[in-house]
Amino acid sequence: MDDPLQRAQAALAAGDIAAVRRLLTPLAEGGHRKAQALLGTALSLDSSSASLLDAERWLKACADSGDGHAAHNLATLYVRQNQRELAAHYFQRAVDSGFEPSVATDPDWWKRL
Numbered sequence: 001m002d003d004p005l006q007r008a009q010a011a012l013a014a015g016d017i018a019a020v021r022r023l024l025t026p027l028a029e030g031g032h033r034k035a036q037a038l039l040g041t042a043l044s045l046d047s048s049s050a051s052l053l054d055a056e057r058w059l060k061a062c063a064d065s066g067d068g069h070a071a072h073n074l075a076t077l078y079v080r081q082n083q084r085e086l087a088a089h090y091f092q093r094a095v096d097s098g099f100e101p102s103v104a105t106d107p108d109w110w111k112r113l
Contacts, residue, residue: 036062068099
């Protein structure tokens with residue numbers, strides 16, 4: 001398994017956030033959207049404030065370039081931080097992009113946060 005994305009996904013499945021960070025940071029810094037999204041998602045699972053700030057940074061970069069999955073995950077991070085206006089903004093971006101989990105059952109659920 002030479003692909004850093006595949007190795008990072010395996011590390012994430014094993015709960016090794018440090019390995020995910022080590023594998024994906026160079027790719028994310030180079031503008032690789034999938035690496036940004038996966039790195040941001042992985043870091044959002046770590047409760048340290050430094051990891052959450054980095055998670056926000058990477059998810060925002062990817063969401064702002066049109067990735068609905070990243071927008072959804074960023075909105076979820078904002079819900080956990082009780083930042084409802086930002087959460088609503090990024091849930092709407094996820095919906096607008098057609099990200100299916102955001103629209104599957106009730107496309108307006110997030111408006112009732």
